[in-house]
Amino acid sequence: MSHKSAGTGPQHVAVLVFPFTSHPASILRFVRSISTLAPDMQFTFFNISRSNSSLFLGSCNMGFGNIKPYNVWDGLPDGYTPPSSGNPLLEQIKLFLDNALGSFEKAIKEVEAATGHKFDCLISDAFLWFSGDIAEKMHVSWVTFWISEQRSMLLHIETDLIKEKLQGQEEDKTLGFLPGFSDDFRASDIQKEIALGDAVESPLGKMLYKMGQKLPQATAVVINSFEMMDLKGSEELKKRLKRLVLVGPQHLIRPVQTENDDDEEEEEEAEDGCLQWLDKQKPASVAYISFGTVGALPPMEVGALAEALEEGGFPFIWSFRGNQEHFPQGFIERTNKLSLGKVVPWVKQEKILNHSSVGVNVTHCGWNSILESITGGVPIIGRPCFAEQFLLMRSVEIVWKIGVRIEGGVFSKTGAVKALEQALSLEQGKETRQRIEILKQLAQEAVAPNGRSAEDLKALVDIIKS
Structure with missing residues (x-):
């Protein structure tokens, strides 16, 4: 009182x-x-x-x-x-x-x-x-x-x-x-x-x-x-x-x-041209990769995921705050030259996940990332790192059925290629996308005026x- x-x-x-x-x-x-x-x-x-x-x-x-x-x-x-x-x-x-x-x-x-x-x-x-x-x-x-x-x-x-x-x-x-x-x-x-x-x-x-x-x-x-x-x-x-x-x-x-919001909008526009780059990609073809504000993959997993992206030819945007020496030598330069992908220190994740070219969210399964995947209509490849992320990953797989955990729980090149192929295949991921669309609609209805x-x-x- x-x-x-x-x-x-x-x-x-x-x-x-x-x-x-x-x-x-x-x-x-x-x-x-x-x-x-x-x-x-x-x-x-x-x-x-x-x-x-x-x-x-x-x-x-x-x-x-x-x-x-x-x-x-x-x-x-x-x-x-x-x-x-x-x-x-x-x-x-x-x-x-x-x-x-x-x-x-x-x-x-x-x-x-x-x-x-x-x-x-x-x-x-x-x-x-x-x-x-x-x-x-x-x-x-x-x-x-x-x-x-x-x-x-x-x-x-x-x-x-x-x-x-x-x-x-x-x-x-x-x-x-x-x-x-x-x-x-x-x-x-x-x-x-x-x-x-x-x-x-x-x-x-x-x-x-x-x-x-x-x-x-x-x-x-x-x-x-x-x-x-x-x-x-x-x-x-x-x-x-x-x-x-x-x-x-x-x-x-x-x-x-x-x-202050106007200042933030100006910052968002200067995101290394990610949105413009996405405009040139095919629908649902790009992997967005981020492991949160503090989540970081072990160096070997960074290398394995990078090799899978490059060798498999998967277009990507990777929001990465770690040590770039963990990437394979020349990876950033090669993929950038080929317009295969972009490694950037920060992006407005919600905007990226709402772009029609993004087909999968490779994530640590933090709650904000899951919600933004749902409202963007984007399936998930999960590699939980700590806290409640393992529980959320289980819900992603068995309750909501809107994504998969990376094979073996850690990134290997073969496991990453397999997961990316499944997620970015429109035919294989059809049911997953349908379930996400249902959740997306329910989310929008929840915040509507009534x-x-x-x-x-x-x-x-x-x-x-x-």
Whole structure:
């Protein structure tokens, strides 16, 4: 319950961000979709400086209309240098989480003191489970946002049951004992932080476990998905949560344009000519390849996939942020000269996947990539790398039947050629494309003016206002 009476002024909403991988961009897009429906609300976007600078185009004084950034401490000590071994990202996440509760509480008090207004609601990334405790102290509602889909959230809520049933035997057991899951799902599809008892002692494991325990206490849990994408998962979550709100696919919901959007459009136009190059290709003939913002293939797999593309003559666009020395010698120059493909550091993935020349998405199976494949009508070749990507890959194969996992789970030249031939063959991929078209239509219907996701988003605005 808010401490502020209705009608006394604009609502002030605090947004707490998990500042790593694709989380900040996802929650900003979600908040922008709310702000479009509620232009009288004021949102403060609490995030670390380097992430805010990226999202708000380097200016911490600029925002998107009624959304203003505010920097919180990233938890890194003065003079911090990343470790030479291990995983630098995991260490930075640990340092951030160790200090996040105090950092957010301090920042919230600073903004309230500077503005003279108390916050009326708290929105947070679901990873930040302690946001529920902050909201309770503030006597305001807690709305939490999950950037993935229904089934992966269900696993986190049921972690205790999973560990009891699996007892560390994570490879060969099925997940048929879980409501909403069939025997086609295997224990090997889920994260070790869920399946193994001792994994909960890691910083990431602790965060995920506490999140699963805390989510049922939230005023509303928001998911970037739509009900028809997973009816069983939605039904099970509704039994466990106070309020389930499905507002996806978020990338189909267009917020009101601002000056910052104009700058972004200019950046998108300068994408090394990818869209112009695609205009010259045959329909559904091009492989788009990307492994997300942090996903990276091992060097041998980069080489194997590159050899398959070149020797098989498959046109491609590869969004690649790794070490180009992992490509076969001369690969980029040869394929560029022959107009066979383009290796670029970044593209607007949604635009690429909506181009008629793209015939397959070779991906790590992150949730955003899957949603954008569906709304672009593009089949998937999956090579999951970490987190819930293995679970999502299983759903791609057996639930939605809109793609295949790479043979053996890792790229070899022969396996990649086989998968690409199947995906880019219009005859072999006919049924897959038909299923994707059905999901694409359902997604579009969900976000249409009277669709379920659109109605849920309106209801969420009412929850925040109340």
